[in-house]
Each structure stands twice: as C-alpha cells, then as structure tokens.
Amino acid sequence: MKVFKAGAAAAVAAVLALTATACGGSSDKASSDGGASGGAKNKIVIGIKFDQPGLGLKTPDGKFTGFDVDVATYVAKELGYQPDQIEFKQAVSAERENLLANGDVKLVVATYTINDKRKAKVDFAGPYFLAHQDLLVRADDTSITKAEDLNKKKLCSVTGSTSAQNVKTKLAPEADLQEFPGYSECLTGLENKAVDALTTDDSILAGYAAQEKNKGKFKLAGLKLSNEPYGIGLKKGDTELQTKVNAALKKMVSDGSWQKAVDANFGPANYKAEPAPQITEGS
Amino acid sequence: MFDFLNSGQYDVLGAFWVTVQLTLYSAVGSLIWGTALAGMRVSPVPLMRAFGTAYVNIVRNIPLTLLVLGCSLGLYQTLSITLGGGTSKEVGFRLAILGLIAYTGTFVCEAIRSGINTVPVGQAEAARALGLSFFQVLTLIVLPQAFRAVIAPLTNVLIALTKNTTVAATIGVAEAALLMKEMLENESDAIFAVFAVFALGFVLLTLPTGLLLGWVAKRVAVKR
Numbered sequence: 001m002k003v004f005k006a007g008a009a010a011a012v013a014a015v016l017a018l019t020a021t022a023c024g025g026s027s028d029k030a031s032s033d034g035g036a037s038g039g040a041k042n043k044i045v046i047g048i049k050f051d052q053p054g055l056g057l058k059t060p061d062g063k064f065t066g067f068d069v070d071v072a073t074y075v076a077k078e079l080g081y082q083p084d085q086i087e088f089k090q091a092v093s094a095e096r097e098n099l100l101a102n103g104d105v106k107l108v109v110a111t112y113t114i115n116d117k118r119k120a121k122v123d124f125a126g127p128y129f130l131a132h133q134d135l136l137v138r139a140d141d142t143s144i145t146k147a148e149d150l151n152k153k154k155l156c157s158v159t160g161s162t163s164a165q166n167v168k169t170k171l172a173p174e175a176d177l178q179e180f181p182g183y184s185e186c187l188t189g190l191e192n193k194a195v196d197a198l199t200t201d202d203s204i205l206a207g208y209a210a211q212e213k214n215k216g217k218f219k220l221a222g223l224k225l226s227n228e229p230y231g232i233g234l235k236k237g238d239t240e241l242q243t244k245v246n247a248a249l250k251k252m253v254s255d256g257s258w259q260k261a262v263d264a265n266f267g268p269a270n271y272k273a274e275p276a277p278q279i280t281e282g283s
Numbered sequence: 284m285f286d287f288l289n290s291g292q293y294d295v296l297g298a299f300w301v302t303v304q305l306t307l308y309s310a311v312g313s314l315i316w317g318t319a320l321a322g323m324r325v326s327p328v329p330l331m332r333a334f335g336t337a338y339v340n341i342v343r344n345i346p347l348t349l350l351v352l353g354c355s356l357g358l359y360q361t362l363s364i365t366l367g368g369g370t371s372k373e374v375g376f377r378l379a380i381l382g383l384i385a386y387t388g389t390f391v392c393e394a395i396r397s398g399i400n401t402v403p404v405g406q407a408e409a410a411r412a413l414g415l416s417f418f419q420v421l422t423l424i425v426l427p428q429a430f431r432a433v434i435a436p437l438t439n440v441l442i443a444l445t446k447n448t449t450v451a452a453t454i455g456v457a458e459a460a461l462l463m464k465e466m467l468e469n470e471s472d473a474i475f476a477v478f479a480v481f482a483l484g485f486v487l488l489t490l491p492t493g494l495l496l497g498w499v500a501k502r503v504a505v506k507r
Contacts, residue, residue: 093468094464094468097472098471117469117472121472159452159461159464160462160467162469164465179455179461180454180455181452185355185356188360189356192361194360
C-alpha cells in the first residue's frame with residue numbers, strides 16, 4: 001500500500017511537471033513566433049495545407065510544393081525571411097482561425113476563402129487568387145453542363161466542407177451526395193463510376209487531375225458555381241502586417257512571379273486560372 | 284456562445300437520432316452474430332472452432348475505421364455491392380452497420396464466452412447425461428445462465444459501440460460526428476462550444492445506458 005501511495009504521488013508529480021513544462025514551452029514558442037522580428041532563431045511559421053496537390057502538398061521526402069507554398073515563400077521573402085527560415089505547419093480547415101488567434105502561425109496560406117464570418121475572427125490580406133467551386137468528372141462524361149444537372153447525379157465531396165454544404169443547401173438539393181474524409185476516396189468512386197462527379201474549388205480539382213497517376217482520366221466541368229477569393233489569414237488587428245503582405249502580393253503580380261507560379265502549378269491540368277484578383281482587404 | 288444552436292441551420296437532434304439508429308441496429312446485429320460466434324468457439328466441430336477463433340482474432344484487431352472504409356471503398360465503390368440501398372445515404376448507412384456488426388460481434392462473442400465459463404461444467408455434463416444434443420445444451424442450459432452473468436460486460440460493449448458509430452462519418456453517414464465536422468468548418472470561432480455540445484450528447488446517450496443496464500445486471504446475476 002505504501003509503495004502504491006508513493007508511486008501515485010510520483011505519478012502526480014510527474015504529470016504536474018509535464019504540464020508545467022508544456023505550458024512554458026508553448027508560451028515561449030508563441031512569443032518567438034509571434035513577433036515580426038522574432039527571437040534568436042528568427043523564423044516565420046506559416047500554415048498551409050499538406051494534402052492538396054497543386055496548392056499545398058507535403059511530398060514523401062518532406063518538401064513542400066504547390067501554389068500556396070510559392071505564394072507563402074514569396075511573401076515571406078518580402079517580409080525578410082529566406083526560404084530556410086520558413087517553417088510550414090499544417091493548417092486543416094477547421095483549425096485555421098485558432099492557429100492564428102493563438103499565435104501558433106503568423107500567416108495562413110491554405111485555400112482560405114475570405115468571408116465575413118471568418119473576418120470576425122481573423123484579418124485577411126489579398127485576395128491573391130480567385131477560385132470557383134467546380135466539378136471534376138470522368139474525361140468522357142458530357143452529361144453535366146449546369147448545376148441543375150446534378151440533381152440526378154451521384155456527387156462526392158469532403159465531409160462538412162463548404163462545397164458539400166453549398167450543394168445540399170443551394171446548388172442541387174436533390175443530388176445524391178456522398179461525403180468522404182478526403183478527396184482521394186472520392187477519386188476511387190469516380191473512377192469506378194460509383195459517383196459521377198467530385199465537387200470543390202476548381203484549383204484543388206485541377207491539382208488532382210494533374211497528378212501523374214490521374215492524367216487523362218478526369219476533366220473539369222468548368223461551371224464556376226461560386227466565387228472563392230483566397231486570402232492570406234493574419235491575426236486580427238495586425239494592420240501593419242496586412243499592409244506589408246498586400247504590398248508583397250502586389251509586387252508578386254507585377255514582377256511576373258505570380259503568373260509563373262500559376263503556370264508551374266496549374267499548367268499541367270489544362271486549367272485556365274483567373275487573372276490575378278484586385279486586392280480588396282485592408283488598405 | 285451557443286447561439287449557433289438557435290440558427291436553425293443545424294439539425295443536432297436529427298444527427299443524434301441517426302447515431303441512435305446506427306447503435307440500435309448494430310447492437311441487435313452484433314448480439315446475434317456474437318452469440319453465433321461464441322457458439323462456434325465452444326462447439327465440438329473443429330472446423331467451426333477454428334473459424335470462430337480465426338475470425339475473432341483477426342477482425343478484432345483490424346481498426347474499425349479500416350473495416351468501415353473497406354466496406355464502402357471495397358464493397359460499394361469497387362464491387363458495387365449496395366445491400367439493397369438506393370441512394371448513397373442508404374448504402375452508407377447499411378454498410379456502416381455491416382462494418383459495426385462485423386467488428387462489435389467479436390467483442391460480444393468474447394464476452395459471452397467468458398459467461399459460458401461461469402457456468403459449472405457439471406451442468407453441461409448433467410444435460411448431456413439426459414440425452415440433450417450440443418445445440419440443446421447450449422441454448423437451454425448454458426447460454427441462458429451465461430447471458431445473465433455477462434450483462435455488465437455487454438453493457439460496456441454497447442457503450443463502446445455507441446461511441447464507435449462516429450466512425451460511420453468516414454463513409455458519409457450523416458450522424459453526430461459528421462454534423463460536428465460541418466459545424467467546426469462553419470463555426471470555427473466557437474470550436475469549444477461545438478465540442479461541448481457533442482460531448483454532452485454522447486454522455487447523455489451512454490450514461491443512462493450504463494446506469495440502467497448496471498441495475499439490470501445486479502438484479503438478474505446468478506449468485507453462486
């Protein structure tokens with residue numbers, strides 16, 4: 001019994017110590033990452049997607065590729081950070097606001113559509129890209145020409161995503177919508193004709209269609225079902241950073257790097273990207 | 284803070300109703316399948332024993348997410364097996380139940396087998412001496428006593444099953460976890476409130492189950 005009590009006390013002490021260090025660690029990190037000039041290491045933490053080919057993708061060898069990554073790297077350079085000073089952090093859709101609010105990341109460049117609900121919690125710079133909700137269909141499928149056609153079709157999207165909700169509430173309430181955790185599962189169904197179309201932003205779809213293993217199998221329907229202006233997320237109230245990022249984005253468009261990044265990342269998918277959008281956020 | 288509940292945009296009760304339906308159908312199915320498996324595992328036929336043992340040990344050790352996703356990607360998307368469902372909603376619901384039964388059945392089987400071990404061997408021997416067949420010994424003498432001994436462990440399996448139904452969200456069954464995902468996407472400024480609502484929902488589902496069946500277990504247990 002004595003042994004047990006001593007053990008329990010030790011365990012409690014260990015847990016307390018761990019929690020204490022964990023708290024200390026995170027607040028340290030927040031202060032060094034949060035400051036624009038930063039601490040001794042002088043790094044910038046940027047939130048991107050890790051699972052979207054063409055936009056933000058972590059490759060098996062640990063590198064990052066995609067349009068969002070190129071934009072993030074360019075903006076970071078304008079802010080005074082070399083590529084080796086950038087730390088990319090995964091920012092899944094539901095966590096983006098909290099990552100910014102908690103100071104875990106400085107910027108979020110992750111297919112982040114600007115809307116009023118999000119603006120209540122974070123600020124945006126940009127937009128730097130204009131995407132539209134669209135459909136990916138089998139290359140030989142010509143039966144879908146407008147949104148209403150979807151009412152008789154089997155459709156696939158990602159669980160809980162804005163695109164899935166758009167379909168349910170606005171575009172085609174009678175469509176047979178299947179929701180999966182990721183787009184890859186949808187592609188299996190699309191290939192095997194268990195679903196007829198996959199829906200989300202055209203930029204994301206183009207990335208999938210352009211992947212080596214999918215080449216020639218799928219095509220974009222090109223319906224432009226919604227407007228999705230992608231912005232760079234910033235902590236609420238940081239107007240100084242917002243101005244700097246906007247300036248960086250303007251420069252990226254004017255010196256041609258923007259177009260080069262678009263061509264490099266979306267070119268293979270035969271996807272006609274919109275021209276660079278006007279900056280609307282901030283000053 | 285909880286004003287997203289009043290917006291009328293989310294059918295929280297409806298989503299939990301799907302969770303309850305998933306739980307009930309899977310519970311009945313896995314009780315039947317688990318009992319059959321337990322019968323196989325104690326049967327005198329070596330082939331059935333081998334099948335029961337192999338099935339339980341293999342399926343129990345496959346993650347449920349893999350089983351359920353396998354049902355959808357393998358059976359439906361690739362082989363076009365729909366279990367008679369028309370829309371992908373129905374198909375997903377039925378396939379999720381299939382996966383949950385396949386998985387939970389193994390735990391039910393092991394619980395019942397432990398119950399069978401509480402029945403004194405003498406009872407089975409006496410029944411054999413009266414000339415009852417194996418099937419009669421099992422259904423008339425052993426299982427009725429075994430079930431009374433394992434209500435508490437089966438309750439734990441049922442509670443685990445209730446929570447496991449959230450895995451059905453991976454194949455798009457519109458139950459509580461899927462709605463939570465949708466709400467997290469839209470209401471990311473109230474992320475903890477959303478979590479709290481769903482956590483509370485599951486507590487409200489499982490706590491009474493545990494209390495009620497715990498009471499039943501005490502009442503019907505065979506005092507030896």
